[in-house]
Amino acid sequence: MEQNIIETDILIIGGGTAGCLAAVEVRERFPNLSVTIMEKAHIDRSGCLAGGMNAINAYLNPGETPESFVKYVRFDSCGLIREDLVLSMSKLFEYCVKKVEKWGLPILCDEKGNYIPRGRWNIKINGESLKPIIAKAAKNAGTKVLNWVVATNYLVVDGKVGGAVGVSIRNGNLFIVKAKATIIATGGAAGIYKPNNAHDAQHKTWYCPYNTGAGFAMGIRAGAEMTSFEMRYIGLRVKDTIAPTGTIALGVGAPQINSKGEKFMATKYAHIGGDGAPTPYRSHGPIQEIKEGRGPVYLDTRHITSQQARDLKSAFLDMYPSMVLYWAANEIDPSKEPVEVQTTEPYIVGGHTQSGYWIDVNRKTTLDGLYAAGDVSGGAPYKFVSGCWAEGVIAAMNAGEYAQKNEFMEIPADIIEEEQNRVFAPLLSFTNKKDGIRPYDMEVRLQKIMEEYAGGAATFYEVSEERLHVAKRRLSTLPDQFKHLIAEELHELMKAHEVIDRVYVAQTLVEHMLYRKETRWPGYCTRTDYTERDDEQWLKFVNSRRDVVTGNIEVFTRPYEQIVPGDRYKPR
Amino acid sequence: MPVVVHADKCNTCHGSHNPPCVRMCPGDLLMKDPKTGKILMRDPAECWDCLPCVKVCPQEAIEFRLSYQLGFHTARLLPHIHDTRDFITWELIDTEGAIDNFTIRTKVLPVELDEKIEGVAAVDFSI
Missing domain, CATH: 3.90.700.10 (Succinate dehydrogenase/fumarate reductase flavoprotein, catalytic domain)
Structure with a gap:
């Protein structure tokens, strides 16, 4: 094992839908800044878009406006969204779609050359090759791409992010990437709950099974503020x-x-x-x-x-x-x-629902130097592909500004050593022939707890105070078990960190579901003890922050602000 | 068994160290057999059925199969990329052997048979 130390002005973690657009935008607007993408697979076909897309689902068809979009998304999310975020992303749909079309995406047009609408917000595309098309644009823009490097933690000093650490699953090197600004774009989390199918179809999931909440977990571990995990996505x-x-x-x-x-x-x-x-x-x-x-x-x-x-x-x-x-x-x-x-099994995402980092309108997280875009950022549901693009663009503009004004941080050696020990522990445990837990076994354990006590499909997704407390207690033992994880080779090492990350996501999720004492989103999070929506008490965001020293998760609320006038429960 | 590799069709992409199918799997599931250099599926249970590996194989040596719990033998779905790369024809064969073809516009980008990996020496991933 060796260390690869890299310096880059902007580090983008996750080369998917949001990350690729962010990379292009930085290079176009700030040609003097260097950009590096850290990607756990290969950016040509990684993440949610690997299989392709047949529609752009967030687009303003003729007659629609950013305001009418906000009204619809607010209605669709039962009256509670970050209207500032949804407004700002919808203003960029046209810009992003036109850009990707120029890169070669076939969009279906009528004989006059107009896009063919499918409903108010959708247009049809032939997007089988959408992912390689946007990956090529990112590469052509001069982005350095670290494929097969699994991000494990941020480099954090005094609450400020100065890059990230990752492990290469091709040669086992530790990549220490120092950056002036970091954009997290790793997507959401699948595999928290028992999957719909078993055996050799266990990954026959709707959400990408390789999106395992790495970005959420890294933020949770670094003390970033998270929002709305309780709005699970059950499609x-x-x-x-x-x-x-x-x-x-x-x-x-x-x-x-x-x-x-x-x-x-x-x-x-x-x-x-x-x-x-x-x-x-x-x-x-x-x-x-x-x-x-x-x-x-x-x-x-x-x-x-x-x-x-x-x-x-x-x-x-x-x-x-x-x-x-x-x-x-x-x-x-x-x-x-x-x-x-x-x-489906419940997924934790910020692109269909609104779980993720609590961000400002510039897509800055609560940690200095860290911006978030796509499924990993919260508050703005109904993003889908084009909204993730838009967030990538906004994050890129602001991370670029930040990088212009800031220098590389000094990273104390003990931070890197500690992370190195944490990352490779499962491999070492296997080498030392220790008896232990395979990542898959811990995954099944996690999924069993969540399925049975935290509102899985078997219980019709219903939750209650008592059951959630059982989930909380059982989950609390899992972090102490991480030291028993064993990994035979680098692929399994990646899986070990995937399950570790998902445990952090699950713990935060349970705290959020416990805190919101109403049923705002029936189906997504149906509380049997608080069955009704309660705007008087709960028209606000449930947010959380994990204390980096004690590990305790503090849960609190943030106010909702209505920007676009109108009845919040009407689609127009 | 979501993806089946037909070893008789796999030509190792002429000894490629980092062949397209290995690169295109978002789950890091395809690997080279250390003995033959041909492609192996690491763990069928981890496959997402997303098909980039199937579509990218120049030999059409990788075939997608539904897990048997989800569909009966021997229905097949075989994508064929046109030489012009702007169309893909999906050959659908039902359990009785009846064939139906779907030709759809696309924009398939050319793919190199081999690729260096940033920060990783060739000796680390070649066999």
């Missing part, structure tokens, strides 16, 4: 494949029906928009139907033509090819029978 997805349903529901206008053929969203949730109800309700509705014995639940596609069914398959091939194979392998024709749906 309505196609049964078994966990494929996105927007392609079907929006693409061909398919309502949800239960096993009796009842359009339950249209009847029971008419007052909040029926099949157009806020996203959490579109998961809550079917969960209730199944809980009360009226499952399975379907998207009714029986009205579509065989040509529409073909178009549907084409759309999935651009993003989620296994959906098409699934239909062929099970002799399912979506134009003849309805498509069965289910809800």
Whole structure:
């Protein structure tokens, strides 16, 4: 094992959707600044976009404005969002989409050359190669890319971030990257809860299973303020494949029906928009139907033509090819029978929901020198791909300004030595033939605790004070067990750190769910002891900060500010 | 068994140290067999079924399979990138052997058969 010490003006951790756009933006606006991306896989196909995308889901179609977007997102998130963040990102959708189109992304246009809308906020793309296209732009901009380097912790002195440490899973070197400013863009966290499928399909998840909350955990360990972890994302997805349903529901206008053929969203949730109800309700509705014995639940596609069914398959091939194979392998024709749906394991993300770093409008976190963008940053749901791009751009502009004014920090040697010992401990334990815990075993243990006591699918995602306290107590033992982790080789070492990171995320998550004593987002976090929404007490953000010395997690609230006038529970 | 590598089709990308399929896996799951240089799947249970490795293989030696719990044998889905790289044809074969082709516009970027790794000496990842 050797140390690679690198100095770069700007370090971007995570070369995905947000990180690649951030890299290009820094190089365009500040050509004098050097940029390095630290990426756990290879930026050509890493992260959420590896398989591709068939739509840009956050775009202002003709007639829409940043304000109308904020109104819709606020409605969709049950009245509580950071309006400053959502406004600022929506103003950049056009800029980002045009930029990526220029890099070569095929966007579907009509005969006049206008983008083809799919609903108010979506446009269709042929995005099978979206990830390599934006990765190429990042590389062409002169970014240094450290592929296969897994970020493990920030370099922090006096609450200020001066870069990060990572481990190469190709040669086991420790990478010490000193930076004047750091942008965290590692995505959210999957694998906190028991996955929907077992055995050789355990990673058949909707969210990228390799996004394991590294950025959240690094922030939690460094004492950064986090927000809204309790707004878990539980998506309505196609049964078994966990494929996105927007392609079907929006693409061909398919309502949800239960096993009796009842359009339950249209009847029971008419007052909040029926099949157009806020996203959490579109998961809550079917969960209730199944809980009360009226499952399975379907998207009714029986009205579509065989040509529409073909178009549907084409759309999935651009993003989620296994959906098409699934239909062929099970002799399912979506134009003849309805498509069965289910809800996912809970994910912690800042791009569909709003869990993540508490940031200001410049995407600066509560730690000096650290900016956040994409799924790892909180307060701004409904980001999807283009919102992550926009946040990458905003973070880049402000991190660039910061780097112009600041110098490299002196990093005491003991910080690096301590991290080095922490990072390699599982490998050393294996070499010393110590008996121990394999990362996969700890992962299953974590998932079992979360599934059974912290609102997993088996309990219809419901939580209560008592059950959450059991989860909290059981989780509290896990950090003491990290010293028993063993890893045979570098891939398993990465997995050891993935599960360590997820434990930090899970502990913070449980504290957040305990603190919010209302049910603001039914389905996402249904409290059986506080079943109603309570705007008087809880129209505010639940935030947390872990004490870097004691390890205690302090939970508190931050006020909500309404910027765009109007009824917060109306989509327009 | 989400991804199957057909060893008879894998030509090791002519002895590449860091072949495209290894680079394209976001989960670090494909590796070279230390004996033959051909590609091995580290752990099928970790596969996300995202298919970049399948699409990038110049030999079409990597095939995607649904886990059997999710779909019956022997349905297949085989992507073929056109030489012009602006279209991809997906060949879908159902359990009865009936074939359906879907041709979709794309923009596939050219990929080198080998690539250096920043900060890592070739000796560390070659076999």
